[in-house]
Structure formats: C-alpha cells, structure tokens
Amino acid sequence: MGTEKMDRARIHDATQNLLNRGLGNLWYPVVPSWQVKDRPIGITRLSQNIVIWRDKDGTVHALEDRCPHRGARLSLGWNLGDRLACWYHGVEVDTTGTVVDVPAMPDCALTGRGGLKSYPAEERNGAIFLWFGDAAHAEPAPLDLPKQLVSDEYGAILCTATWNCNYLYAIDNVMDPMHGAYLHAASHSMSEGAKHADMQVRPTDTGLIFEKVDQRDVNFDWVEFGNTNALWLRLEIPYGKGAGPGGNFGIVGFVTPIDEDHCRVFFWRTRKVTGWQRDTWRFLYRTRLEGLHWAVLEQDRELLEHMAPNARNQEFLYRHDLGLGRVRTQLRKMARAQIETLAKAGHSMETAA
Secondary structure (H helix, E strand, C coil): CCHHHHHHHHHHHHHHHHHHHCCCCCEEEEEEHHHCCCCCEEEEECCEEEEEEECCCCCEEEEECCCCCCCCCHHHCEECCCEEECCCCCCEEECCCCEEECCCCCCCCCCCCCCCCECCEEEECCEEEEECCCCCCCCCCCCCCCHHHHCCCCEEEEEEEEECCCHHHHHHHHCCHHHHHCCCCCCCCCCCCCCCCCEEEEECCCEEEEEECCCCCCCCCEEEEEECCCEEEEEEECCCHHHCCCCCEEEEEEEEEEECCEEEEEEEEEECCCHHHHHHHHHHHHHHHHHHHHHHHHHHHHHHHCCCCCHHHCCCCCHHHHHHHHHHHHHHHHHHHHHHHHHHCCCCHHHCC
16 A cells, blocks of 8 residues: 555544544533532543542642553542642642652652643533643633523523443434434423424534424424534424423533543533523422433433444435534544644644544
C-alpha cells in the first residue's frame, strides 16, 4: 500500500475511533452539581479518567485522575481546596496539574513538575460541564446553551442516567421522532397521532430540525440538533392543561460518552413558566409527572441496551431516518476535521479528545 493510501487509511481509522469514544473540542455535561460535594470524585468520560472537586469557595476543578508519582487515583485522596493530596504518599497537585508539594521529601525533583491534563469547568443549571480540548485546542470555546436553559422565561429540571450503550445510539434515538408513535405508544403523553408521516429536514443557524410534515403538537413530532460548542438535542411534547401551566413540555438533551459501551444522558425537562407558575409546575412535576417521564426514558434505555451486536453496521435505513443520517454525516465530518488538523500540526492522532 502506498504512503498516501496508508495515510488515508490511518485517518479513516482514527476518525472512526474518535467517533466511537466521543468528539473532542466540545463542552459536555459530566455530572449533576449535587454529586460534587466535599470529597473529590472520580469519573470516566470520553474514555478519560477524571477527578472533580470543589475548592473552599465552591468553584469546581477537574484534572486527569492520576498522581504523577506512582499513578494512584487522586480521586481517592484529600481535598485541600486549591489542590488535591494523593492518598498513597501525600503528593499535592494544584488545579493546573502541577505538583506543589511532596511532604515525604521536601527537596524532591518532582515538585514543580506539571503534565496532568486539566479540564476547564463551568457549572450551569444544575450540571457541571467540562471542555474536552485536544492538543491543538486546549483553550475552551464559549459555552452557549439553548435559551430554555439560560432564559428566565423557562423553568428547567435535570434528569440524568447512565445507559449501557454507545452514545451514538442515544443520539440516533432522539433524532428519530417516528419511534414515539410505536415504542412509546402507551405513554400518557405520546399515545395520540398517526402511525405514519412524511418527514423533512430544515436547516437552522446551529444545526437542523427534523420534523413530520403533516403533524405538529400531537406527539413527538419534531427534534432539533444543535452545535453551539456543545452538542444538544431539543424537542417538545404537547401537554394538556391538567399537567399545569406552560404549554408544551420541552426536553433539552445532551449525551456524554463514558466509554465505547456506556454513556451518560442529561435531559432537562423545560416549560415556559415564571413566578408562581414555575413553582406550580415544579410541584406537579415532582408529585405527578416525574415517574411517568422516567418510565418513558426506561423504554428508550431498555431498547438501546438490547440492540443487536454491531447494529449500526447492519442497517437498512429509509426516509424516516433522514434526520439521523444528516447528524451522523455532520459528526463524521467534525471527527475527520479534528484528526486532519492534529495531523497537519504534527500531533499524534491519538491525542484527539
């Protein structure tokens, strides 16, 4: 095989590997805010081991979960505020990933050495987001979120869970409005509507909308895919007055890869409510609706976790799959561009994400 063909093959393989474990140069929600308290916690996201903790002011910090001394998990150590101390030998590492003290050997050459990857962190609407930059994009881009998560006109409640499937399956699932009329046919909110539909794609400033041409505000009738330095999905489901104020019930979703076989889903349930109406809606949600919504999510989870092996490589797609096909193409282009940029800059392709 010639050098050019070998390079193309390497880029193709690296692109697919990157897609499978999660695109870099994006913000991802990684844990709900309530999960990070006094002690450091260890997580895996995008196949990377990460330690997260809060300093004395409550600010969140995140590092590669590895002590530079012997490789012990820093998440098992002590939170000293602006630094972590390794449980194994007490080595102290600051928020930049630099060793600032080796108590067992005051003049140790390890002091002052860096090398641990640090992750820019932001806390938004009950979740902690991290920037997963590659070797060419260490500095984060601005984190822009849909208005339903940042505007005072909306109330939002976070639901999050771990699913035992590759994150791409979860994205495909949300990009498929037609499954609502079948998989969720017995749902309290998706029991109405036609079992067939014509579908179309509409471009937006941040991505696209995939929708039923002949039905709106009846079932799960449309979905929006957006890329604003974070990948998100948005949809609405019609609700009657008995479900409280605010009109349609909205969902803004993010899917964060854990590794190639697991992902963490973050779904904010939103309604356009303020003041006493927001309080009323939150009360109704917690007391009447939350269990019903989790039941719908469990249907999605159960189906995706039992897909046939290598299902995405053995598909026969038809027109109702146009939306997920468009998103797959966008993600593939993003992955390839990331790999090619690293290669041109002289970085290893393995440093992607």
